[in-house]
Amino acid sequence: MSEINQRIRVHIGDITKLAVDAIVNAANTSLLGGGGVDGAIHWAAGPELLAECRTLNGCKVGEAKLTKGYRLPARYIIHTVGPVWQGGGKGEAHLLASCYRRSLELAVAKDCRTVAFPAISTGVYRYPKDQATQIAVGTVSAFVGQNAVPETVIFCCFDQQTAELYQQALLRLAGA
Numbered sequence: 001m002s003e004i005n006q007r008i009r010v011h012i013g014d015i016t017k018l019a020v021d022a023i024v025n026a027a028n029t030s031l032l033g034g035g036g037v038d039g040a041i042h043w044a045a046g047p048e049l050l051a052e053c054r055t056l057n058g059c060k061v062g063e064a065k066l067t068k069g070y071r072l073p074a075r076y077i078i079h080t081v082g083p084v085w086q087g088g089g090k091g092e093a094h095l096l097a098s099c100y101r102r103s104l105e106l107a108v109a110k111d112c113r114t115v116a117f118p119a120i121s122t123g124v125y126r127y128p129k130d131q132a133t134q135i136a137v138g139t140v141s142a143f144v145g146q147n148a149v150p151e152t153v154i155f156c157c158f159d160q161q162t163a164e165l166y167q168q169a170l171l172r173l174a175g176a
Helices: 036-045 047-054 092-109 129-146 160-174
Strands: 008-012 022-027 064-068 076-081 114-117 152-157
Touching: 008 129, 008 160, 022 036, 022 092, 036 047, 047 064, 064 092, 076 092, 092 114, 092 129, 129 152, 129 160, 152 160
Parallel strands: 008 152, 022 076, 022 114, 114 152
Antiparallel strands: 064 076
């Protein structure tokens, strides 16, 4: 396995429980909470997160913004807004890759050595998991190949099926 792949891990569990420098939130454009991962992060972080998010004036699709982690074990939350799947012809792949790059850029700016990502856009935004996984792994691998920080990136998966998609994508990338 390459040095790059040694810096990327797959974990099954609750992203709000990870003791990392930053977790990434699959947010909506308002940044004021929602369902899925977004709702879980807002609930676990506490009302201070919502108060800070209200000062950020939302976030565009493909972009990212950073807040404190508040009651989470993570120091920071990086909020990124993934694209809603519309069949693949509306720039969704470019926007999803941008979510990962922009999040990692914010992590570097705050010297975050460990960052955890959920499967952005694969829930209510209906991005096909196999395609989203390839974009996530490819984008993150390229970034860590060019940057010393973050030292470790974790793809935190809600279930075994999603984790297996990430493991397979990493193996393909390594040429196994």
